Amino acid sequence: MAPMNVVVCVKQIPDPAEPGKLEADNTLDRSGKLILDESDSYGVEMALQLADAAGGGEVTLVSMAPNGETSGLRTALAMGAAKAILVSDDALSGAGALDTAKVLAAAIKRAEPDLVLAATESSDGYTGTVPEQVAALLGLTSVTFAKEVHIDGQAVKVQRQTELGYDEVEAELPALVSVTAGVVEPRYPSFKGIMAAKSKPVDQLTLSDLGIDAATVGSAGAGQEIVAVDDAPAREAGEIIEDDGEAFGKIVAYLENLKVI
C-alpha cells in the first residue's frame, strides 16, 4: 500500500477540570497552561493506526494557539506524531470558528495530506463547525461523526453516527473525517516517546507566514460581537440528604408525589 500522510487538527485548551474564566473582552481566558484537548487524542491515535496500516507515512499535527503554546502538541508528539505546525498570532484573539478554519486550512495545505482528521468539536468552544469549514475551504469532501474509519485504495470508508444508528459512508481521498470520542483507545505516551517529542519539529507560523490578512480574522473580522454576559437564573436549592440505608424510600416518595409511579 502507498504511504499515507495524515494531518490531525488538534486544539490546546485550558484544563477543563479547572473552572473557566472570561477575559475583560468576554473571550475565554487562555492565559494559563494549555493541554491537549482529550477529544483530539482519538484523532491522533486514529491517524497513527491508519499510517501504520498503510505501511508508512507521516502524521502531522496542525494547531492554532496563543503565545506559541506547545505543551499540548508535545503530548500528541509523544504519542507518535512526527511533527507539528503551530499558528500563533496576537491578531487571532477573538477569532471565531470560520476564522479558525481559515487559519487551519492554510496551514494544512502546506502538509499536502491524503487525509485530514479532527475531533467532532472542541471541549472548550464546542461550535462543532470547524472541521466541515476546513474541508470546504480546502475543497475536500468530508465525513463527520465517524465511529470507525478504514482506508480502501483511494477511498475512505466510515461508519458515521446518526440519530437512529449509523450509516456506512464512502468518500474519495483526499478527504476530511471528524471522529467521535471513544472510536479508538488513545495510547499513553511512553517515556521514550516523551523524550523523543522534545526534539520533534514544531513549525511556528504567524498569519503573515500564511499570507492571511490580520484584518480578516480575529475579533477584527469575526463578524460577531459579544454584547452581554449574564448569570443564568439558578435552580432553587433542593433537598440533599445522606443515605442512611433508607434513602431509596425518599426517591420513591418523590416520584409518587409527582404521580409518575
Place this chain on the structure above:
Amino acid sequence: MALSRIWVYAEAADGKVAPITLEMLTKARELAGTVEAVYGDGDTDAVAEALGAHGATKLYATGDLQGHTPAVPVASAIAKLIEGGDAPDLILFGTTYEGRDVAARLSVALDKPVITNSTDIAVDGDAVVLTEPVFGGTKLVRTKFTTAGPNIALIRPKSFAAEESGGGAPEVVTIEVPDYGSAKVTNRHVEETSGPKLDEAAIVVSGGRGLGDAEKYKVIEDLAKALKGAPGASRAIVDAGWVPYSYQVGQTGKVVKPNVYIAAGISGATQHLVGMKGAKNIIAINKDAEAPIFSVADLGIVGDVHKVLPKLLEALQAR
C-alpha cells in the same frame, strides 16, 4: 424591529419532521414577517404539510440527494439561491449531525460566520442577537452579528416549544443542486431500541463513571424500564465504551428536558449539565457530597449508587 424573512433548514426521519425543525419554525414566526423552509431530501410531499402547519409559506426542496450526505449538496443549493438574489435575513439550523455540517459548509460558501449552540434568538434594532449558555449553563452569553445578512445560526434542540400556526401547505419550489460532493451513504443501520426515545422520554435515568464498571450499567437500564423511561449516560462512560454514543446526554450528546431526570454516579461536569439542567425535576445520587450535580438537584442522595439503586429498583418492581 422584526426581520423580513427567515429560512429554516428542515430535517425529517421516515417522513416525520424533526421536533427541532418545528421548534425553529415556531420561533421564526415571532421574529419575521415571512418564514420559509429548505429541505434536502426526496420525500418533499411527506413533510410539506407539517412544515406549512408550523408557519412555512414556501418550501425550497432539493429533491432526492441520491445517497449523498447533505452537507455539500444542500449548502451549494442554498448558496446558489442566495447568489441569485433570493436571500433571507437569517438562516436557522438545528444543532444536529446534518444541521451542523450544512451550516458550516454554507458559512464558507457565503464567507459569513455561524453563531452556534444558541438557545434564544432576539432582534435588536437591525441586529440578530443569539444567546448561548456557557460554563455548564451558569452564564449566558449574548452575541450579535455585525455583518450584513444572511446570518447563519445553529439552535439547540428544545430551546422553544413547537406550536402550529394553522398555515396551509407551502408553495414548493425545486432548487438546483450545483454540487453533490463525493461522500455517499452505502448502507444504513438502525439500532433497535425498546421503550421511549432518550430525547422524548418523560423520565430519563442516566449513569456515569460512579457505577464503577460497564456491567453495572444494567441497573440503569432496569430502572429506566421500571419507570417506563429511557436510559442515558454521561460522556465519560460513552468514551470508555460502556454504552453507545446514542445514549449520551450533554453538550456533545442529546439535550433532554424530561419531567424527571435521575443522575446516578454522575459528578455533573459542565458538559453534562448543559444537556439536562432543563429537566423539570432532578434526582441525583452520588457518593461525593461536593459533586456539582447536587447544585442542580431537587432531591440529592449522598450515598453509594451500588446500595441505593438496587433497593430503589426492588421497591419499584414490587409495586
